[in-house]
Amino acid sequence: MLAEDHTHEFFDDESQHSLESHQSKKNTLLKSHGRPPWYGEDGLPICDAFVIGIAGGSASGKTHVAQQIVRSLGSVPTVVILSQDSFYKRHTAEEIALAHANRIDFDHPDAIDMPMFAACLADLKACRQTNIPVYSFAEHQRLNETKYLYGAAIIITEGIMALHHPDLRSLYDLKVFVQCDSDLMLARRIQRDVKERGRSVEGVIEQYLRYVKPAFDNFVSPTARHADIVVPGSNNSVAIDLISTHIRRQMTERARHFRKHMVSQSVECCLSTSDGNPVSKNLIVLPQTPQLKGIYTILRDGTSNRQDFIFFVDRLATFLIEKAMEHLPHRPKTVTTPTGVDCIGKELDVKNVCGVSIIRSGGPLTRGLQRVLSDVAIGSLLVQSDANTGEPLLLHVMLPKCLRERHLAVDTWVFLLDAQIGTAASAFMAIRTLLDHGVQQDHIIFVTFLVARAGGVTVLQRAFPKVKIVTGAVDEGLREAWLERYNEKGEGQSEGDGRKVWIVEPGMGQIGDRYYL
Ligand SMILES: Nc1ncnc2c1ncn2[C@@H]1O[C@H](COP(=O)(O)OP(=O)(O)O)[C@@H](O)[C@H]1O
Numbered sequence: 001m002l003a004e005d006h007t008h009e010f011f012d013d014e015s016q017h018s019l020e021s022h023q024s025k026k027n028t029l030l031k032s033h034g035r036p037p038w039y040g041e042d043g044l045p046i047c048d049a050f051v052i053g054i055a056g057g058s059a060s061g062k063t064h065v066a067q068q069i070v071r072s073l074g075s076v077p078t079v080v081i082l083s084q085d086s087f088y089k090r091h092t093a094e095e096i097a098l099a100h101a102n103r104i105d106f107d108h109p110d111a112i113d114m115p116m117f118a119a120c121l122a123d124l125k126a127c128r129q130t131n132i133p134v135y136s137f138a139e140h141q142r143l144n145e146t147k148y149l150y151g152a153a154i155i156i157t158e159g160i161m162a163l164h165h166p167d168l169r170s171l172y173d174l175k176v177f178v179q180c181d182s183d184l185m186l187a188r189r190i191q192r193d194v195k196e197r198g199r200s201v202e203g204v205i206e207q208y209l210r211y212v213k214p215a216f217d218n219f220v221s222p223t224a225r226h227a228d229i230v231v232p233g234s235n236n237s238v239a240i241d242l243i244s245t246h247i248r249r250q251m252t253e254r255a256r257h258f259r260k261h262m263v264s265q266s267v268e269c270c271l272s273t274s275d276g277n278p279v280s281k282n283l284i285v286l287p288q289t290p291q292l293k294g295i296y297t298i299l300r301d302g303t304s305n306r307q308d309f310i311f312f313v314d315r316l317a318t319f320l321i322e323k324a325m326e327h328l329p330h331r332p333k334t335v336t337t338p339t340g341v342d343c344i345g346k347e348l349d350v351k352n353v354c355g356v357s358i359i360r361s362g363g364p365l366t367r368g369l370q371r372v373l374s375d376v377a378i379g380s381l382l383v384q385s386d387a388n389t390g391e392p393l394l395l396h397v398m399l400p401k402c403l404r405e406r407h408l409a410v411d412t413w414v415f416l417l418d419a420q421i422g423t424a425a426s427a428f429m430a431i432r433t434l435l436d437h438g439v440q441q442d443h444i445i446f447v448t449f450l451v452a453r454a455g456g457v458t459v460l461q462r463a464f465p466k467v468k469i470v471t472g473a474v475d476e477g478l479r480e481a482w483l484e485r486y487n488e489k490g491e492g493q494s495e496g497d498g499r500k501v502w503i504v505e506p507g508m509g510q511i512g513d514r515y516y517l
């Protein structure tokens with residue numbers, strides 16, 4: 001079992017596949033301790049994922065080595081194992097019949113869809129999402145389902161041809177070849193294929209002699225010369241230790257101090273503007289009517305009871321969402337009234353629209369969005385600060401279908417929902433995540449109750465100038481403080497859980513905590 005108590009999985013669809021289901025299909029596997037920022041203050045990606053390619057004969061122990069590396073890495077950012085087996089080509093019915101009679105050569109490089117393999121790996125390396133095909137050894141066929149993958153900081157690719165094609169080799173940061181005795185490989189293959197791939201002993205031996213062994217000699221074994229490290233196929237714990245140490249060092253070198261940087265850059269930015277006012281045309285603040293000010297007064301009041309707090313947060317959420325809706329395109333629509341008169345009105349002119357909530361304080365805004373667009377698809381992102389460094393970590397991604405597929409994402413409008421923008425570190429990560437999925441910057445509308453002028457909003461707007469931010473209030477201050485807990489009445493208590501958080505001032509306290517308790 002690779003999952004540990006403190007790991008998190010990046011879910012690949014709404015049904016929330018478990019780690020075990022990934023393992024049994026041997027296609028992908030994702031282990032996460034959170035993804036640190038992979039972009040700079042200009043919003044652009046600055047570091048690719050670290051990619052390791054592992055080649056070797058069939059049953060040499062490639063998957064085993066990959067899994068041992070993951071286990072030995074321990075507490076590092078998200079790791080995914082990508083198997084070349086996922087990229088076997090789709091077959092015709094005749095080919096499948098031949099495959100069952102052991103008359104198809106699955107060990108020739110042409111059996112693999114190399115362009116697709118390289119394209120998926122290039123997407124993952126560049127921190128974009130991808131959808132991996134799923135292959136069935138029992139059916140000798142690519143299935144109709146795909147696996148959504150996003151967010152890996154380390155990718156381990158394994159397969160007999162993993163070092164064969166130059167396009168693949170150019171994507172690796174580390175190339176490994178597993179060298180194993182032929183007898184041992186055959187013995188392991190018989191055991192595994194009978195147990196896991198529904199084969200007979202005779203069939204495995206026949207296939208081995210006809211295709212597997214010649215292909216190993218002609219195509220697989222020669223690729224060992226491309227490897228940076230040759231690992232033995234058994235008793236290989238020392239080699240695995242060396243590889244893990246190398247990867248850990250690489251990850252430490254890539255570590256960044258993003259949140260602190262954001263705040264210091266913002267201060268410089270605010271001081272350098274003539275009026276110190278970060279409000280731009282894409283920072284849309286609700287008209288400051290007495291009615292709106294009344295709502296904020298209740299929400300800012302530390303003595304307001306929880307019932308009132310929830311009621312007025314919900315009311316404000318509806319105002320904000322309605323304001324944000326003004327920025328969606330509309331087209332004219334003619335309707336006929338009950339009295340038979342034609343009347344020209346408007347209707348939404350968008351292919352897809354969805355909400356993405358930053359857990360958990362985006363929750364009240366999600367409810368607001370659902371009140372306005374009842375059947376809207378909702379996704380969520382969990383961004384938390386690292387307990388030691390305070391830096392943001394992307395811990396969980398659950399996006400609706402219209403965002404998981406790039407060709408749909410480019411035509412999708414997204415309401416990104418979070419209670420406040422303080423340092424803007426979470427907002428940065430959330431926007432970058434949407435862009436990685438192919439969402440257009442000017443199709444993102446960030447809706448929030450509060451923005452801190454002294455926080456990261458200016459840097460955020462400089463990085464993503466086309467993203468609209470809709471809010472009801474821009475507050476002056478931002479201060480780092482110990483996290484407070486709230487009692488039943490919603491009053492702040494001094495003892496927290498020892499975590500430091502950034503607080504907007506005057507602000508409303510921790511909005512999510514006051515709302516959900
Ligand atoms: N170092 C090892 N020690 C013991 N058994 C191993 C080792 N490496 C692989 N095996 C076993 O050999 C079989 C094939 O290994 P696997 O990693 O699936 O091979 P590959 O991915 O190269 O086809 C598995 O049953 C696995 O448990």
Ligand SMILES: Nc1ccn([C@@H]2O[C@H](COP(=O)(O)O)[C@@H](O)[C@H]2O)c(=O)n1
Nearest residue numbers: 057058059088106107137140159160212
């Ligand atoms: N339908 C198929 C497809 C592939 N194979 C064999 O799988 C081997 C590669 O997988 P490993 O996990 O062993 O690296 C390869 O040698 C093919 O012969 C198959 O039997 N049936």
